[in-house]
Amino acid sequence: MTATFRLLRRAADSPVSAQEPPPVAAAIARKSQLRGFVPTGTLAFRKRVLRYGQLLGQNVRKNSRRQTMTTVLNTATNAATYDLLVAARRHRTQAEIAHHLGVDVRTVRRWELRQSSPPPYAAHALQTLLPLQLPLSRGGDFTFIDLFAGIGGTRLAFEDAGGRCVFTSEWDTYAQKTYLENFSCDHDIAGDIRTTSEHEIPDHDVLVAGFPCQPFSIAGVSKKKSLGRMHGFEDETQGTLFFDIARIIAHKRPRAFLLENVKNLKTHDRGRTFDVIRRTLVDDLGYDLHVRVVDGAAWVPQHRERILLVGFRDAVAFDWDLVKAGTGEAPTLRAILHRTDGSEPRLAWDGNRFFDHETRQVPAKYTLTSHLWRYLQEYKRKHAAAGNGFGFGLVEPDSVARTLSARYFKDGSEILVSQGVNLPPRRLTPRECARLMGFPDSFRIPVSDTRAYKQFGNSVVVPAIRAVAFLMKPFVCRSAIGEPELAMLAA
Numbered sequence: 497m498t499a500t501f502r503l504l505r506r507a508a509d510s511p512v513s514a515q516e517p518p519p520v521a522a523a524i525a526r527k528s529q530l531r532g533f534v535p536t537g538t539l540a541f542r543k544r545v546l547r548y549g550q551l552l553g554q555n556v557r558k559n560s561r562r563q564t565m566t567t568v569l570n571t572a573t574n575a576a577t578y579d580l581l582v583a584a585r586r587h588r589t590q591a592e593i594a595h596h597l598g599v600d601v602r603t604v605r606r607w608e609l610r611q612s613s614p615p616p617y618a619a620h621a622l623q624t625l626l627p628l629q630l631p632l633s634r635g636g637d638f639t640f641i642d643l644f645a646g647i648g649g650t651r652l653a654f655e656d657a658g659g660r661c662v663f664t665s666e667w668d669t670y671a672q673k674t675y676l677e678n679f680s681c682d683h684d685i686a687g688d689i690r691t692t693s694e695h696e697i698p699d700h701d702v703l704v705a706g707f708p709c710q711p712f713s714i715a716g717v718s719k720k721k722s723l724g725r726m727h728g729f730e731d732e733t734q735g736t737l738f739f740d741i742a743r744i745i746a747h748k749r750p751r752a753f754l755l756e757n758v759k760n761l762k763t764h765d766r767g768r769t770f771d772v773i774r775r776t777l778v779d780d781l782g783y784d785l786h787v788r789v790v791d792g793a794a795w796v797p798q799h800r801e802r803i804l805l806v807g808f809r810d811a812v813a814f815d816w817d818l819v820k821a822g823t824g825e826a827p828t829l830r831a832i833l834h835r836t837d838g839s840e841p842r843l844a845w846d847g848n849r850f851f852d853h854e855t856r857q858v859p860a861k862y863t864l865t866s867h868l869w870r871y872l873q874e875y876k877r878k879h880a881a882a883g884n885g886f887g888f889g890l891v892e893p894d895s896v897a898r899t900l901s902a903r904y905f906k907d908g909s910e911i912l913v914s915q916g917v918n919l920p921p922r923r924l925t926p927r928e929c930a931r932l933m934g935f936p937d938s939f940r941i942p943v944s945d946t947r948a949y950k951q952f953g954n955s956v957v958v959p960a961i962r963a964v965a966f967l968m969k970p971f972v973c974r975s976a977i978g979e980p981e982l983a984m985l986a987a
């Protein structure tokens with residue numbers, strides 16, 4: 497008689513409680529991995545086993561043909577496997593999970609609806625679908641929220657600086673997929689920020705947001721003015737995504753924020769957009785604002801000028817000139833292109849998707865068709881004749897690339913890698929784009945090439961943001977630096 501069997505018999509002999517299984521039954525729950533257990537007792541005993549199964553949430557089934565009882569899972573395993581399924585569903589579709597586990601998609605649906613329980617073997621298989629990440633709360637010297645999060649370039653940078661992300665907003669489901677594949681989130685990703693109440697957002701030290709730039713409608717403002725309404729940020733920025741940032745800052749009053757945008761934000765709508773933003777942050781919300789255009793070329797082989805707006809609730813001695821840029825030597829594309837000399841790292845999660853390790857070549861699909869290559873050359877010739885410099889950008893290992901745009905998937909014309917005279921060039925692969933933005937090779941790319949190009953083209957130069965995050969850290973950190981020190985650091 498096995499130990500489990502003995503326990504079962506004792507449990508079956510004890511009175512059945514409708515509310516709670518007796519401790520002995522809980523012990524069974526821990527022990528039981530019963531398969532094909534043949535109860536030799538009376539009918540009443542068998543019924544009790546079934547009853548306990550229900551009480552414990554066990555999937556105890558009676559196989560009448562074989563006259564056996566099958567306890568498939570114990571409660572703890574059941575709940576843990578279900579939790580793993582829920583976590584995996586944040587990253588994968590039901591069909592993907594079904595494929596991975598070798599089961600029917602309807603089976604996964606039933607598990608999810610708790611109509612049946614996933615078997616124990618699924619636990620391990622589900623675990624392998626989850627991102628291999630550092631423990632949940634990386635960092636914790638300060639907290640931050642990640643608005644317009646994209647694929648989390650900014651989050652990566654602020655986590656490196658010791659921050660812990662407590663809230664994320666991103667409405668694009670494909671970006672969410674990449675984000676969740678790469679970060680262990682202890683919170684769900686909020687969707688449209690315009691419909692997210694500021695009351696739902698947890699307290700935080702830093703707000704970070706790479707928000708899309710939109711013009712502010714002058715007509716709207718004038719109309720409100722003529723109606724005699726108060727002239728504050730609400731009236732001026734209403735209807736824009738910046739308004740949502742402003743209302744969150746107004747309500748949560750974080751110690752600091754970092755807003756990121758294209759360099760043209762300053763000249764957008766003849767400077768009016770930037771002026772409204774500046775006035776809102778400084779005059780209406782009372783923050784100490786530091787603005788700088790930073791070129792990513794100091795860290796990665798790409799010219800990418802972005803305007804960064806750093807604000808502090810209290811005036812502090814923040815100094816842009818102290819931003820530490822890279823290693824001192826501007827990197828070239830050699831650092832990010834796939835290496836054909838045998839030293840290209842093998843990334844298990846990429847396999848041969850972006851680089852064929854057997855032939856040591858970038859797959860042919862990244863090379864432009866002769867037709868497209870002819871078209872791009874003709875286009876450039878026409879524009880050169882008209883006296884302007886539009887057209888493709890051909891790069892070599894010693895070059896620095898132009899700005900990677902979210903439209904790169906179209907023809908890749910802004911950055912084409914030369915493959916020799918008279919040969920059509922190739923696009924960068926998504927992995928090379930990731931490197932061009934300063935993402936580590938451990939970053940997973942779980943979406944199609946088209947989506948990946950868009951996502952990296954929309955993202956930030958991670959090491960540039962990391963340098964800024966480190967620069968902000970002394971002024972936002974709770975533990976490392978106290979209020980008195982902060983006061984001393986204040987200008």
Ligand SMILES: C[S@@+](CC[C@H](N)C(=O)[O-])C[C@H]1O[C@@H](n2cnc3c(N)ncnc32)[C@H](O)[C@@H]1O
Pocket residue numbers: 644645646647648649650651665666667668671687688689690706707708737951954955956
């Ligand atoms: C410029 S990207 C920011 C990318 C991000 N910094 C990164 O590292 O990937 C702007 C992001 O804002 C998202 N977005 C735009 N409007 C939004 C909204 N109303 N609510 C939530 N996210 C939004 C877009 O889907 C896009 O991913």
